[in-house]
Amino acid sequence: MQNKIKVRDQRILLVDDLDYNRQLLRHNLTALFSQHNLKHKAFSYFQAHNAASALLTFSQQQPDLVFLDIELPDGSGIELLKRFKQQKPDCFVVMVSGVSTLDNVKASIAAGAASFVVKPFSADKILAVLKQFDRYFDKVVNTAD
Amino acid sequence: MNLLFAEDDALLAQLFMLQAQSVGYQVFWAENGDIAVQQALSYQFDLIFMDVQMPVLDGISAMQMLRQLGYDRPIIAMSAEKVTDAGFDLALTKPLHWELVQHKLAQFDVIPQLTLEIPPELKNAYAAHVEQSLHQLQMLADSSQWADFSAIVHQLKGSAGSFGFEEISQLADQLQQTWTTLSEQQKPARATYFLEQCQACKIK
Numbered sequence: 578m579q580n581k582i583k584v585r586d587q588r589i590l591l592v593d594d595l596d597y598n599r600q601l602l603r604h605n606l607t608a609l610f611s612q613h614n615l616k617h618k619a620f621s622y623f624q625a626h627n628a629a630s631a632l633l634t635f636s637q638q639q640p641d642l643v644f645l646d647i648e649l650p651d652g653s654g655i656e657l658l659k660r661f662k663q664q665k666p667d668c669f670v671v672m673v674s675g676v677s678t679l680d681n682v683k684a685s686i687a688a689g690a691a692s693f694v695v696k697p698f699s700a701d702k703i704l705a706v707l708k709q710f711d712r713y714f715d716k717v718v719n720t721a722d
Numbered sequence: 723m724n725l726l727f728a729e730d731d732a733l734l735a736q737l738f739m740l741q742a743q744s745v746g747y748q749v750f751w752a753e754n755g756d757i758a759v760q761q762a763l764s765y766q767f768d769l770i771f772m773d774v775q776m777p778v779l780d781g782i783s784a785m786q787m788l789r790q791l792g793y794d795r796p797i798i799a800m801s802a803e804k805v806t807d808a809g810f811d812l813a814l815t816k817p818l819h820w821e822l823v824q825h826k827l828a829q830f831d832v833i834p835q836l837t838l839e840i841p842p843e844l845k846n847a848y849a850a851h852v853e854q855s856l857h858q859l860q861m862l863a864d865s866s867q868w869a870d871f872s873a874i875v876h877q878l879k880g881s882a883g884s885f886g887f888e889e890i891s892q893l894a895d896q897l898q899q900t901w902t903t904l905s906e907q908q909k910p911a912r913a914t915y916f917l918e919q920c921q922a923c924k925i926k
Contacts, residue, residue, distance in 0.1 A: 594877070595877060595880075595881050597844065597847065597848045597851060597881065597885070598880075598881055598884065600844055601838075601840065601844060601884055601885065604839060604841060604844070605838055605839055608839050609836075648876070648880070650873075674880075675876070675879055675880035677759075677760045677763055678760070679756045679759065679760070679778075679779060682759065682763075682787065682791070683787075686787070686790060686791075691791075691792070692791050692792045693763065693791050694763075695760070695763045695764065696880045696881070696883065696884065697880075697881075697882075697883025697884040697888070697891060698838060698884040699764075699765060699836075699838055700835075700836035700837055700838045700839070701765035701766075701833075701835060701836050702763070702764075702765045703838075704836060705765060705792055705793065705794060706792060708792070708794065709791075709792030709794070
């Protein structure tokens, strides 16, 4: 029986039309992963600035974790979320929005979002999502065994 | 300690706020489950008190929605009936007795707040982006290109707060909220007012 499994780097896709937002998110993800007692620490990052390029990058990279802005210049993040979940049902997608209305949150959950971050970003919001991802990924790995 | 008190009965909420504030707690009142969920997602509260029976979204659904979204901070149920739903950290029976509430509150800790790291070069680059955006907004306003104008305001609203420019975010939010109610004739003056307010903020 082969019981040595090579765990590959987690792949993270950041989708936001503003480059500065992606940089800020990436910087803080890296900082939080290293400071806190989280299991998954090795990552490859991919970025996309609109829906079209996000879809392409998603298909190529099959990321494990996605931060997806709801309001994209060329389409709705919720529609994109549905396509991601079709391609990779166990993908952990975090919706990001400046508008935290109940409708937005409900629509996100219904389309398969794992979490919802309200802008502006704060370290506490991001850390909560990472802890949730840690718990979720443990389950995915255990079920796969 | 920061508390979120979700309760549709305004009198009960006022009473709780008076009692809690008198011993140093900060309390934010949410009058239904919808507002409670939106507020909780700001991750500014150490503890949530959740009334079970509330309009728009009841307390159990609100708690379940938060838990589904990974919210892992304590939530206390308040109800006249027994609450057995999984996901609450504690259930208090209504009417609340302040001595008991205080005793229970002592079991919970303040959750240390983390600070977002903003590398100085990124902050400077973003500040330059804001100044450029304001310049662009001025030109769009001068030529009444309101669709493009609104798109940039929306982007500022969503991003400025993350980089420490909360004032710009708030001004953009206020503009967005009133914008759809304005007539074409009113828009230029409102846009000018917004740009003047933004210019008055310290960006550099």
